[in-house]
Amino acid sequence: MNRDRDVAKKKSTMNILVLCTGNSCRSQMAQGYFKHFVKEGIHCYSAGIETHGLNPGAVATMKRDGIDISAHTSNHIDEYNNVEFDLILTVCDHAQENCPFFPSNGERIHHDFMDPSKYEGTEEEKMAKFDEARDQIKSYVHKKLHDRNLLK
Numbered sequence: 369m370n371r372d373r374d375v376a377k378k379k380s381t382m383n384i385l386v387l388c389t390g391n392s393c394r395s396q397m398a399q400g401y402f403k404h405f406v407k408e409g410i411h412c413y414s415a416g417i418e419t420h421g422l423n424p425g426a427v428a429t430m431k432r433d434g435i436d437i438s439a440h441t442s443n444h445i446d447e448y449n450n451v452e453f454d455l456i457l458t459v460c461d462h463a464q465e466n467c468p469f470f471p472s473n474g475e476r477i478h479h480d481f482m483d484p485s486k487y488e489g490t491e492e493e494k495m496a497k498f499d500e501a502r503d504q505i506k507s508y509v510h511k512k513l514h515d516r517n518l519l520k
Contacts, residue, residue, distance in 0.1 A: 382410040382518075385453045385474075391416030391442045393423040394459040394481045397502050400430050400437040401509040407518050413453075415445040417462075423485050429498035433506070457512070459505070479508055 384402055388395035395414040402412035419442040430437045453474040461480045481504055484497040513519045 382454045383451055383474075384410065384412045384455045384457070385448065385451075385472075386412065386414040387445065387456060387458045388414070388416050388460050389462045390418050390420030391444070392420040393426040393485050394483065394501065394505060396422060396426050396437055396440050396442075397430055397505045398457065398459055398509055399440065400435045401506050402513070404435055405510055405513050405519055407520055410518060413443070413448060413451065414440070415443045415448055417445055419444050425485060425494065425498045426502075429484075429495070429502045432499065433502060455516075477512070481505055481508075 384406075386395040386398040386402065391414055395416065399412050399414035402410075406412065421442050422437070422440055427438050453472045456472060456474050456476045458476070458478045459481050460483065461478075481501055482497075484494070484501040487494055487497040489497075510519070
């Protein structure tokens, strides 16, 4: 009986990849929300076609919403060549257009979120742009998980 349950667990495992250009901001926020909202047994990764390090503005905006992404790392897409993804979400047009061939039969979806790190203004205005992007990403991730019955 335990063996059957173990087999069922293996079959229920799902891998999600969030892909962006530098894996520093939007993909990191999306990964944070996927991990926050998703059912047990589903693993979420984020990567970039380049690595730019974790953006402090992304860490700060997520902290303001009660989610700590400070331990996240900026990863390159090549690090996940051996992972079979069920869902791949690109969160910027540049990543969608320039992503090298990535072997996966997973469903691919795309949504171009504005890049708050490119905004120029006062610190308060920049913070507001990060919060705006965060809220858009949060809503989008929640809806995608809800539509697939993957919410906790």
